[in-house]
Amino acid sequence: MIRVDMSKCTGCRRCETVCAFFHTGKVSNRLARIKVVNLYESGIDGPVVCAQCKERYCMDCPVNALTIGSGGQIIYSPTGCVLCGTCETQCPIGAIEVFNECVYVCDLCGGRPKCVEACTEGAITYDPDGDMSLESLEKAEKMNPDQKRHNYVRKQGEELRKTWRGERA
């Protein structure tokens, strides 16, 4: 899985940029499988990417267009997909999203994630054996992926802000 340490993130979005570029040859946050949230009211920045969660909410896919690869990554089959949006709705953190008739989710770049290489700050690291649970999060099915990412980063950032305040008190 790709681990995120938000305390090191500067919000530069290099992860997002290289992700889009190396998958599509183009640059746009919509084409990226890792997306950065910049919170201007609190100074928090953080990328959101598939956590390869234990729960595997996205596997509710009714047509089995998603499978799990040997690295734990999600493998997407565009030919099987009917664009129903179930995966997008089910993911609690907005890490999988339908855009322009295609599903965007982290594929680990075949085991050498480009976002990790691009991050000069060590905010993103690759941990082949790691996993995590998202069970404690609210399901938030009514939110769009953008709102879910925002919510997730904001909540994660609360702890970080406490640390900042503590250090500066």
Next chain:
Amino acid sequence: MPNYGYGGRILRIDLAEQNVRTEKLHSSWVKPVVGGRAANTKRLFEEIDPDCDPLGPDNVLIFGVGPLTGSLLPASAYYTVTAKSPLTGILGDSAAGGQFAAEMKLTGFDQIIMTGAADNLVYVMVTDQGADMVECPHYAGKTIVETTESIRKDRNDYSIQVAAVGPAGEKCVLYATIVSSGNRVNGRTGMGAVMGSKKVKAVAVRGSLPVEVKDPLVFLSEVKKVEKTIQNHPEYKKRYHMGTTMLMQDLNNIGILPTNHFQKGVCKYIDEISGERLAALYKVKNKACFNCNLHCSRYYICGDTEAEGPEFETLCSFTSRIGNYDLEFALEMNWYLNQMGLDSISTGEVIGWLIECQERGLICPEEVDGLRITWGDKDAIRDTVKKIVFREGIGDTLANGATKVSKQFNEKAQHLVMQVKGLDIICGDPRGIKAYGLTYAVSSRGADHLRAEPYFELTNRKQEAVRRFGTEKAADRLSEEGKAALVVYSEKIALLCDSITMCKNIGLCMDVLNFENCSALLTAGTGIAYTPEYLKKIMEDSVDLQHNLNKRFGLQREDDTLPERFIKEPLPEGLTKGSTVDITRMVEEYYKIHRWE
């Protein structure tokens, strides 16, 4: 219409008629100006009535990005806002980084051109499809962050980027700013006042059209070289740690840190207000503009105040320049000015000027609504700035900027305004950095360093100076020799940075961008064949165009000068002691190289 790099379209918004029109961007129009600031200047030249009221509906407000904005190129995060300046009456523009430009690029519009004025307060929502004007009377008086978050929340989309004006822009304070990404400022020449006069609270952007380059592999290899140059730069660590605030110590060490309104160049309490102290006590993390690997910005928390920055100019403007040794006060003011949308340099000047004039008995409190103000008087400064933002009492006068205000007083007081062409001078005493002095004097937007940013003269690279400018004196900060050549070269690179677009701190100060790598990047990026020679020529032409536009606005050669203080009064102490600027000589050489007149 260009197929790569550019969005290929421009968006015209008539705010009075609520009319939105999309036009094609023609390759033949854009090729000779590249994009960004140079393209904005050309647009203004073609479309502005030089006699128009800068705060009237006829002024043309242009947001522009360049062919490499939002691309894989590091620090390609800049956009420029251009209009006739209400502060100076000449060409006005200001660039900012952050995240706004990259998102604007994704809408597929290289320029957004606004004319007319709305009847009620609106924000303009720009997407791939065009623009909507949304009435927002309830946003009146909101800060930048409040406005940004309100728009994102109202539209359920937190990827929207917003460039907004604060209360100062709404009140048309002549040096009001536009602020995006919470704390990223189009600071100079009062672009916020122009936007406020058009009753536009914010421009919000959200696009989905990706940035595509012609030759991704060649482009990538050029980008890798640029990344490496940044990463291996001798100043990388220092800049990463402190950003531009490193200049507090650097400038003080050589005796040119503006202290008590340029009366001195050495500040005795420098350790209280330095970038080192800021980083040690208040910084909580680094911040970065879009796709930058330098991460030179910082987020800080100080009591109830938290914000990004401050940059050197704001820090100096609210410490040594106005005689304040309390760093926490400067951090409070950085937050306040950013959120209210006021230019810290011009605000610092109007305050510093007033303090010096009162100290010298040139202006008495009765003449300024009873305001008595002295060096570092925090309560009086805070109160005055607040009055400026809301144009209350004496603030309504001071909101017109030091140059205009000084006209009400005697000649001595007028000479004490540190300005050129009505724009307040930045923090860096030209008596110890002569190329900067020339830059302030000839800059096409008035006293400002960013038109050329001849940082080279501070880097002591003598051999390189001979190679590039014919004399090793070009690398001697105290010499006038070779400085015209240095400025003429640097102003082209500065313009190139603003036009492709890229951060000037990286492109120019860190000497990363040159005609060779830029032509390779542009050719691979746009598919339009750019050669170094051609780039050099069109940048020269674009500098000429700025010059000619300003002639239309009524500027004359006599306006290319410096305040008397820098020409006649030597600095009293430190490593620049005894120095003044021979500005006439440098301006003459500068004109000769440009073949003007």
